[in-house]
Amino acid sequence: MLKKLSFIENKYDELSHQIADPVIMQNQAAWQKLVREHSDLEDIVTKYREYKSREKQLEENKAMLSENGLDPDMKEMFQEDNKILEAEIEKIHDEIRILLIPTDPNDKKNVFVEIRGGAGGDEAALFAHSLYRLYVKYAESRGWRVELMSLNETDIGGFKEVVFMIKGEGAYSRLKYESGVHRVQRVPETESSGRIHTSTATVAVLPEVDDVDVQIDPNDLRIDVYRSSGNGGQSVNTTDSAVRITHIPSGLVVAMQDEKSQLKNKEKALKVLQARLYEIAEQERSQNIADERRSQVGTGDRSERIRTYNYPQGRVTDHRIGLTLYKLETFMDGDIDEMLDALTAYDQSEKLKLMGNSGN
Structure with a gap:
């Protein structure tokens, strides 16, 4: 591990010189890429330097203790200081191990969240609405912005399907474990008889992707325009503002009609299409890396039941980590950090095991 850390420190120092080079600064795109890479290494280099500083101090103390004729009081002071240093070194070592876990390049990105009612008819659609409200509340609690992309409502206020974007630093890192089947x-x-029903809704969390992440050939797209239906103001049924984009090679279809502008609907649809194509490419890539799949919390498969929301008992259970919280009411109001923290910690522990097995 120390060899790897020394390499990272040297790389960090090299990047420090490069980003201060006036010649490199002239190419803003290249310079910004170097700045991001430098920033990504900063935390681990800082911790490594703390580690080396404590190790050096410990070695100096041990050298002093080995000298003959050392005053008893001084000897006791060095011994106590060494205990503190050893505890700090162990703590920093553990922190470095976590920092060495390969980061998900999407963690800092904004996200698209897609929620669809599953088994259970109207009740499933109402549950989909409840989940939408949960994530909006959570986003608001963190100061993130929510932008509705598309919505298909039922007559009684449920959501057959809703697609929305959450914009905020680290949104994907917090919400990526939410993908899967949620059961209520x-x-x-x-229900007049008071019987408990079981329904489901599917959640998909997709990172926003840049144009450079997914290249779409315009020749692979079929774009249809049509008149909007439902809520949408005076332009509904009077202008062809709704847009449906079909990606011919994959068969993916994205439709948008929330904006009165055809151009804005097209831009939104293309963003969602890019995110879905990126997800497919990532799934194909990860299927070829068995260790990577085992290091994830669950598989992310949408057919996998990940969580149950039991209203009569006031509990929410995540089946991937076996955690049950008896605070369903506040959970549905967006108080989900305890669950997300536990999922993140579990994922980190699994990846640490893999690192240990591979000798890193």
């Missing part, structure tokens, strides 16, 4: 057990508002 509760008495529906429409």
